[in-house]
Amino acid sequence: MAGKVHFERDGEIAVLTIDNPPVNAGSHDIRKGLLAAIDKVEADGDLKGAVLIGAGRSFISGSDIREFDLPLGPPQMPQVIAAIEGASKPFVAALHGAALGGGYELALGCDARIAAPGTMVGLPETALGIIPGAGGTQKLPRLVGRAEAIRLIAGATRVSADKALALGMIDAVEDGDLRRAAVEKARAMAGTKRRVIDLDVPEGDDAEAAAERASRRARPHVLAAIHHVRQAGKVPAREGLDAERETFQKLRTAPEAKALRHIFFAEREAARGKPGRDAAPMPVDLFGVIGSGTMGAGIATAILQSGKSVVLIDSNADALAKGVERIEQAIDGGVKRGRMSAAAAQAAKKRLTVDSDLAALAPCDLVIEAVFEDQQVKEELFGKLDTILRPDAILATNTSYLDIDRMAAKTTRPERVIGLHFFSPAHIMKLLEIVRGAASSDVAMATGLSVARMLGKQPVEAANAFGFIGNRIYAAYRAACEFMLEDGALPHEVDAALESFGFAMGPFAVADLSGLDIAWHMRRQRAAERDPADRYVHIPDRLCEAGRFGRKTGAGYYRYGEDSKPQRDPEVEALITAASSEKGIARQSLSAEDIQRRALAAIVNEAACVVEEGVALRPGDVDVAMVNGYGFPRWVGGPIHWAQQQDAHALAADCARFAEEAGPTRRKGDLRVLGVDTGDHE
Template identity: 55%
Template sequence: MPQMHPDSRQDSQPASARQSDGLAHIAWAEQQAALVPGLEAVAPRPLAHAGVIGGGTMGAGIAVALLRAGLQVQMVERDAEAAARGRANVEKVFASMVAKGRLEAAEQTAILARFASGSDYAALAEADLVIEAAFEDMAVKHAVFAELARVCKAGAVLATNTSYLDIDAIAAQTGRAQDVIGLHFFSPAHVMKLLEIVVPAQVADDVVATAFALASLLGKVPVRAGVCDGFIGNRMLAVYRQVAEFAMEDGATPYQIDEALREFGFAMGPFQVADLAGGDIGWATRKRRAATRDPRARYVQIADRLCERGWFGQKTGRGWYLYDKGARTGTPDPEVLAIIEAERQRTGITPRSFSHAEIVRRYLAAMVNEGANIVHEGIALRPLDIDVTLVNGYGFPRATGGPMFWADGQGLAALLADIRRYAEEDALFWRPSPLLEQLVARGEDFASLDGAVHGATGAAA
């Protein structure tokens, strides 16, 4: 049974008291996120041998996490050369741990004795769990899962690490959809705490229970999500990133926007994050979505102009910022500002000034509104799951308690009023969430929903 929320007050507390409440809330929320209603009496499947498909940054990170948890791990890559690179990626992580004094050399040797890499899927025949971390392309996923369905033993859990793609569609072509689940790790996978457990329609309850047991074994913070484009976190990211781009095209600079959000408490602003992640990742997603994008929707093309020049961020030495060779911190780029100004002229926008407060308010209002939609649709079970996701995977400042807890403290009526005012500029984007409107009409807050979920292990609550 969910425990009582530690503090659901909506008063004008001092900042220090509100931060204390925020920290208490997120600690409580993380405990609750691991307690999915309907799974209390379901035993997980055995976990001793694991497979990982793909030896790039993500696959290697997942392999490291599994090895550190004591599992036997078999990595499979497309050929012997790629398998050797994947092994080298894993070994490099452990060598770094030894160099930093976080691991003894003898421990490294013992751990790597439980690791193998190769190119033959038959090596996965006895795996209890296989996690696919291949290229983010549906045809690639289908090919991988066809092989897994062929070679893996009955009852093996087949997981995909996809960030966006339809896991129901992946599961449907395996002939064993009851065994297929999403395990969305965050990079670097052996460091980042969040694990989105994405629950397709036909998955067996004991597979979901196994995913939560794995999260506990790995020391991860699990959040249950339903199937949609981007699940919880990346779906929200796509929306609040748009707000940042709107503000940029309307007159703010990316550097001002990043500064405003750092002042709020984020370690990095959205444009710094884009440079760290690699602009080509978002570009590929935008191109994938182009065919289904609403032609009435506003679409800011500035990021595309940068990507067309090959400016993908830190890895290319240039993105929204300029980077000296090997530098992790960038400096503002006058040529980016010139590209922004050219785009404003092309679209007929007269730039205006933005205060930091307005930038933050719009950014968070969009985040909360989409979070409310995600809860309303059953993609997230409770508002607390939104908070846990954004704090542990997307850099939302922990002391605020997460976006939904923050919204309760601001007052949902005031936030809804702002969204309705923004809708006068763009009614399509700023559509108030039905859940937000319902809560305001009832005089309730998001916290009132955090204990109101029962028996929701399936894809929709």
């Protein structure tokens, strides 16, 4: 059979090969081809069964989500699955690579499931703002119980073949010839059917407790998924399947699902880096990390957990010992959370070498410095490293703000210098900015992107500019929030408004958590460059002058007790009121809507500047950075996607207001570069 599904005979068994490279997404053509092939199997009296298998590197990795913005015409996946279940002959799914979403639902429609080692299966639809829509919420509970199904579906969890076998999600793992094993299974099942939908749901698990846990702070689509799983086996199968499909159809065209699809595609595009770059990354097996503080230890942990080796350097013996302790605790924490086995943890620890002498870095392929955030300190370090490392080794800085071109100028290899800006805690946070210097080669940048993927990070490429993408935009956002303190809001009001919008934490709670002294140090370093005409809020400086550095000192914008929960502090509120009075500002209360509008306008305005200047390669990269590194709500799609849904003229006015009140060095961005049409086509 021509097209996307190939029909072959293997004796009395038909082999239907799904062929839609690169990942066999379940497109309309695939569904149409499968339905025709299933009909052909059923009509052929000489055939006793069939095998479904994927060509290339995967079974079906999931539905083609590009179709979700379009009307879904027939045949849809439930029709294909119904044809398999209604057939008189057994169908065996032979899984390899990925069998996710609609791909795994197709496998659930078969009479048996055999997987190759390394296969990943699961129903991760909730990550895209939808629920399984082809029987997943009704069939998975029949194999694993309602409680486990809730955990897997609500968590959008991908499951390895070995774990899937232990849970009952598949029937066997085949180390040898997968196709041959599936054909033999179909032959052995000739004359029998084992439909998952006919099975009883196991009773006696902790489904209600699992539902309660998964429901905490869950989005509406996750709550819907939980509801349908809980209904499995309690309502007639047809009723459960129809209700699930109805919910799926409603959710797939909802704004939240569209936003999540946007960020999905934006992340995939960001991971490719600069368009047209075809340089191959250099292999990196041995990493060097300089600095064993919180950031250095976190970076080393991430590398060790990826299976690579690290040479950790710190000239301070006590600091080095504490760094090793941090690393071992983080790795042990991964074992406790089930992210790695005890054996893998031990192996990771053995891949760590420590030293106080930079000379120990000589054999490293790539070295990342994570020392004190000071331009001169880093420049001097790069000069030393240049004389120690191999000529082909790559030097990377973990700086958050500083000029990497000045660091590169201290070496004889500026083309092999890049920025690798991790976010704390580095072994957990997903975002990694890959910073391109003026001389950074394509090989160096390709290597940085490759390292990010190796570490399980979400890379975003940025040009060398103060604060790069994320910190520069966040600085504008924080400035707008500080303006609002002077204008009449209090820290808890700003934080509450932005958390209600969907931010993981408000800006002042974040400042207390990260430490107010860090930003204070940067402001003092750059004080001479500040234009006196710019609006400058002294409140955070005065908090630092009073020794209020945040949670680590028990006081910042908030006061912290033994439970570490932030409490309003009259001293801070008095300090804020006095600051307004000193500037002659008549304080006025701000509504949550006012706060949200002003804060988001600052983000969008600065994002437009970042894209205009080429610091970000594309608008979607801004969304990826803010969602993965700064707590912007994923279900909103990022600030640019949000901006595209707003009234363009009102948003432009808010952006202009922010730029004007910030002062002469804050320019108004051109929102058109973000795809926001303000009607201004000069």
